[in-house]
Amino acid sequence: MANKPRVAIFDFTGCEGCELSQLNFEDQLLDILAQVDIVEWREAMDDRADEYDIAFVEGALSTPDCIKRIHDIRRRSKVLVALGSCAVDGGVNAIKNLHPIEEVRAEVYGKDQYLFPTLPALPLSAVVKVDHNVRGCPMTQGEFLRLFTALVMGKQFAEPDQSVCVECKLNENECVFERGMICLGPVTRGGCNSQCTNFGQYCIGCRGLVSEPNLAGMAETLASHGLAMDEAWKRLQLYNAYRLQGVRA
Amino acid sequence: MELQILKPGLETRELYLPEMAEITAVRRLTEMETLYTVKMPGGRELGHQPGQFVEVSLFGVGEAPISISSSPTRHGEFEMGIRRVGMLTEVLAGYQPGRKIGIRGPFGNGIDVSKFRGKDVLIVAGGIGLVPMRSMINYVLDRRDEFGRLIICYGSRSDTELLFTDELAAWEKDPRVEYHVTVDRGSPDWRGRTGVITTLLPGLQLDLPNTVCCVCGPPVMYRFVVLTLRGKGLPDDNIYLSLERRMKCGVGKCGHCQINGSYVCQDGPVYHLPDIAKLREAL
Amino acid sequence: MAQSFLEQARVLDFIVHLQTRHTVYAPHRRGQRSFAFEKTSDPAAVELDYPRVLGSVKKYFLPPRETLMDFDLKTDTATAPQVEPVNAVFLGVHSYDLAAVKRLDHNFLTGKPERNYLVRRQGARFIGVSYVPDKFHFAGSVGIDPYDMTGSDVFLTRHPDGWIVDVLTGEGAALLQGFALPPHALPKPKREHFTQHIYVPQDSLGRILEASYDHPVWNETARSCLSCGTCNLVCPTCYCFNVEDQVAVTGDSGSRERSWDGCMLRGFTEVAGGEVFREKSAARQRHRIYRKFKYLSDATGQPWCVGCGRCTAACTAGISIVDIVNRLIRDAEREEKITA
Ligand SMILES: Cc1cc2nc3c(=O)[nH]c(=O)nc-3n(C[C@H](O)[C@H](O)[C@H](O)COP(=O)(O)OP(=O)(O)OC[C@H]3O[C@@H](n4cnc5c(N)ncnc54)[C@H](O)[C@@H]3O)c2cc1C
Numbered sequence: 001m002a003n004k005p006r007v008a009i010f011d012f013t014g015c016e017g018c019e020l021s022q023l024n025f026e027d028q029l030l031d032i033l034a035q036v037d038i039v040e041w042r043e044a045m046d047d048r049a050d051e052y053d054i055a056f057v058e059g060a061l062s063t064p065d066c067i068k069r070i071h072d073i074r075r076r077s078k079v080l081v082a083l084g085s086c087a088v089d090g091g092v093n094a095i096k097n098l099h100p101i102e103e104v105r106a107e108v109y110g111k112d113q114y115l116f117p118t119l120p121a122l123p124l125s126a127v128v129k130v131d132h133n134v135r136g137c138p139m140t141q142g143e144f145l146r147l148f149t150a151l152v153m154g155k156q157f158a159e160p161d162q163s164v165c166v167e168c169k170l171n172e173n174e175c176v177f178e179r180g181m182i183c184l185g186p187v188t189r190g191g192c193n194s195q196c197t198n199f200g201q202y203c204i205g206c207r208g209l210v211s212e213p214n215l216a217g218m219a220e221t222l223a224s225h226g227l228a229m230d231e232a233w234k235r236l237q238l239y240n241a242y243r244l245q246g247v248r249a
Numbered sequence: 250m251e252l253q254i255l256k257p258g259l260e261t262r263e264l265y266l267p268e269m270a271e272i273t274a275v276r277r278l279t280e281m282e283t284l285y286t287v288k289m290p291g292g293r294e295l296g297h298q299p300g301q302f303v304e305v306s307l308f309g310v311g312e313a314p315i316s317i318s319s320s321p322t323r324h325g326e327f328e329m330g331i332r333r334v335g336m337l338t339e340v341l342a343g344y345q346p347g348r349k350i351g352i353r354g355p356f357g358n359g360i361d362v363s364k365f366r367g368k369d370v371l372i373v374a375g376g377i378g379l380v381p382m383r384s385m386i387n388y389v390l391d392r393r394d395e396f397g398r399l400i401i402c403y404g405s406r407s408d409t410e411l412l413f414t415d416e417l418a419a420w421e422k423d424p425r426v427e428y429h430v431t432v433d434r435g436s437p438d439w440r441g442r443t444g445v446i447t448t449l450l451p452g453l454q455l456d457l458p459n460t461v462c463c464v465c466g467p468p469v470m471y472r473f474v475v476l477t478l479r480g481k482g483l484p485d486d487n488i489y490l491s492l493e494r495r496m497k498c499g500v501g502k503c504g505h506c507q508i509n510g511s512y513v514c515q516d517g518p519v520y521h522l523p524d525i526a527k528l529r530e531a532l
Numbered sequence: 533m534a535q536s537f538l539e540q541a542r543v544l545d546f547i548v549h550l551q552t553r554h555t556v557y558a559p560h561r562r563g564q565r566s567f568a569f570e571k572t573s574d575p576a577a578v579e580l581d582y583p584r585v586l587g588s589v590k591k592y593f594l595p596p597r598e599t600l601m602d603f604d605l606k607t608d609t610a611t612a613p614q615v616e617p618v619n620a621v622f623l624g625v626h627s628y629d630l631a632a633v634k635r636l637d638h639n640f641l642t643g644k645p646e647r648n649y650l651v652r653r654q655g656a657r658f659i660g661v662s663y664v665p666d667k668f669h670f671a672g673s674v675g676i677d678p679y680d681m682t683g684s685d686v687f688l689t690r691h692p693d694g695w696i697v698d699v700l701t702g703e704g705a706a707l708l709q710g711f712a713l714p715p716h717a718l719p720k721p722k723r724e725h726f727t728q729h730i731y732v733p734q735d736s737l738g739r740i741l742e743a744s745y746d747h748p749v750w751n752e753t754a755r756s757c758l759s760c761g762t763c764n765l766v767c768p769t770c771y772c773f774n775v776e777d778q779v780a781v782t783g784d785s786g787s788r789e790r791s792w793d794g795c796m797l798r799g800f801t802e803v804a805g806g807e808v809f810r811e812k813s814a815a816r817q818r819h820r821i822y823r824k825f826k827y828l829s830d831a832t833g834q835p836w837c838v839g840c841g842r843c844t845a846a847c848t849a850g851i852s853i854v855d856i857v858n859r860l861i862r863d864a865e866r867e868e869k870i871t872a
Pocket residue numbers: 158302311312313314315316317329330331332333334335336337338339377380381492493494495496497518802803804805
């Protein structure tokens with residue numbers, strides 16, 4: 001990418017918490033903008049056969065229209081990046097996958113349910129090839145910056161694949177299990193600098209799972225710290241409902 | 250507490266800061282592999298042994314351990330053959346002559362050439378394993394009188410992936426070299442042998458106790474090659490293997506390269522087979 | 533050397549004495565139930581009676597994160613940052629953590645010595661303290677007593693009325709200069725005992741591990757192990773590290789950063805193309821235990837576990853290094869009985 005990369009940003013079902021424009025990049029935002037051409041901002045998605053070097057896509061896919069759009073975005077983009085836990089893993093949206101779809105529609109849209117066809121919430125990778133992930137809910141800013149810099153430099157991006165505990169230990173935190181809380185850090189993918197446990201909060205797993213999580217072991221651990229087994233699996237599902245479908249024996 | 254291990258006057262070198270060397274030539278070997286010629290600062294010799302490696306450093310990208318492919322007998326600049334597989338190697342693939350790269354090393358033990366001197370030398374190289382072995386091969390060719398036969402067995406996935414094709418052609422013609430090659434899958438115009446590398450070995454006529462072998466290739470290869478060599482009656486004492494593990498520091502500090510209790514960057518990458526009989530993670 | 537006595541009432545004065553002359557690091561409360569070494573400012577915040585600190589003093593010599601070099605990408609040049617000597621007094625270190633420092637010295641100062649470590653490590657002075665073993669300590673099984681003064685410049689032994697002071701080195705004597713202490717005439721306090729033990733001597737443990745490579749305990753442990761790496765990261769003798777480059781958003785400068793790593797993490801042995809040399813969690817657990825009790829011990833003659841109990845205390849899955857090792861010992865002994 002010798003010239004300024006053309007960058008587009010799109011947004012599907014999400015909470016808008018990841019929205020780039022709202023993030024607090026402080027003085028880095030100017031540096032970012034200086035290095036790219038932002039070709040379209042958010043929903044703008046007309047029929048021009050525009051092409052992008054990098055497409056950042058936020059949100060999970062939950063309507064047939066989303067699926068059409070993501071295929072279209074994929075066709076136009078050299079590099080497609082999923083931003084935030086909804087786009088990467090289906091996020092909390094995927095919780096609705098655990099309930100029959102009709103029920104969800106009735107609950108969400110009431111009597112208008114038939115006007116809004118919805119699908120189970122899907123991560124982008126369930127439909128198209130995703131080149132990179134920026135995880136977290138909201139997405140981890142540091143990771144966005146690392147990825148962004150790598151892409152602009154034309155180098156690969158190595159996604160972290162180790163537990164939140166690693167960073168938690170580097171920061172010499174007292175483990176929240178010591179205080180009788182439970183924590184998903186051991187199977188959750190680090191990269192957030194353990195930002196929750198640094199403040200004495202437990203990790204709810206918003207960055208998704210490491211690549212080979214020992215889920216049964218994690219559920220056992222949660223259970224041995226006082227959660228009922230069902231509750232333990234529910235905790236694991238909060239951000240991982242899509243990935244965990246059918247996992248629990 | 251005293252630092253008991255520290256002797257007075259102990260030299261503590263800057264272990265991690267690379268020297269800036271210059272790429273003087275770049276030659277595409279295949280679609281995936283490129284040969285780089287590198288000049289150390291001031292044209293200084295690297296001072297390596299066949300089988301040693303360097304840590305190649307690109308600032309902002311990282312470091313990677315890379316074998317030295319040229320023989321120390323060919324003085325001056327040195328060569329590295331590199332396959333594009335990840336972060337650093339991919340960026341390096343875009344580099345042109347004149348670019349600076351960081352170099353640390355040479356590291357590792359290298360091949361103990363004295364164990365091969367006066368003996369028949371058997372080189373078994375799979376895929377990119379030819380890159381380090383080429384250093385030894387050219388060492389033997391440059392000091393031909395010091396060694397017995399030179400037998401090279403080279404296996405590649407396909408004929409389009411053969412490395413150093415000009416040198417392979419030269420070895421084929423050279424009466425001082427017994428060169429055998431096989432590919433797993435040949436393209437339609439491939440006229441040579443097909444089959445995995447172990448199929449080259451049974452047909453070899455070896456002067457057994459007098460033959461010393463060095464093997465380098467992908468991890469899956471070693472076990473089968475060793476079994477076949479043993480099957481031919483080659484004693485373990487005559488077998489050396491060049492092994493690969495993840496590396497970070499190259500200087501015995503970071504712990505990444507361990508095979509059981511052995512550090513590949515220190516005790517290896519070239520291992521004498523009897524020494525790794527006890528290392529159960531080795532093969 | 534002579535013993536003297538530090539009355540409980542004078543402990544604060546003692547800390548003030550040290551603090552006005554030196555940088556002092558000592559155990560402080562961290563979180564609700566934990567302790568950690570911190571730089572002292574308020575002497576009253578120092579805790580000399582504590583079971584164990586979260587991370588050992590290792591963090592001062594091998595920081596969890598450290599910049600190895602800064603680079604300028606416009607000119608392709610790198611400079612190593614000035615490493616500052618720690619040059620401090622470590623007050624209140626337990627004997628096993630001092631034994632661990634010795635092991636770190638071995639890694640970083642033999643072979644090709646590392647300057648960063650050496651510069652930090654030089655000039656560190658240690659005031660050891662005795663401790664009461666809790667349900668996780670088993671240092672006695674690796675030959676390190678709670679009263680072991682090895683490695684200390686000054687050692688403080690707990691006494692009901694204060695601390696018995698042993699001055700062990702010239703540096704230790706210098707630390708006490710200007711702080712007069714009466715000679716100690718009281719009897720030594722009664723010794724505290726460990727509740728956790730490994731039930732064989734270290735030299736036979738190597739032999740037992742040799743024979744336990746394929747023991748079922750590795751797979752059994754792997755069922756509950758979460759491969760989170762915590763047991764490595766809390767260990768005072770673990771020194772493995774990762775190195776990664778960081779680049780500023782502007783793309784024209786950056787740094788090479790190292791941080792602690794651990795062999796329990798799956799990616800530790802992963803190479804380009806996806807091969808993972810220690811792919812199975814069972815193989816990683818075995819590697820960790822062998823590192824502590826065999827590989828490095830074979831090479832140096834010392835156990836590389838100092839019995840601090842941190843890995844067991846910190847494992848959320850409840851995996852205990854002592855239980856694993858004792859299980860291997862028990863089964864090896866049973867085996868021997870059967871074959872005998
Ligand atoms: C002793 C030795 C000699 C080698 N010689 C050569 C050679 O001559 N030519 C060649 O093409 N390759 C060689 N390799 C393999 C080469 O080191 C890897 O392909 C390279 O590190 C990949 O780096 P990357 O940044 O492109 O890949 P990434 O997957 O992005 O790797 C990131 C980092 O992981 C480590 N790593 C990844 N793969 C390996 C690996 N296979 N071995 C060790 N560390 C690894 C490195 O620190 C690397 O920088 C050798 C490896 C070893 C151990």
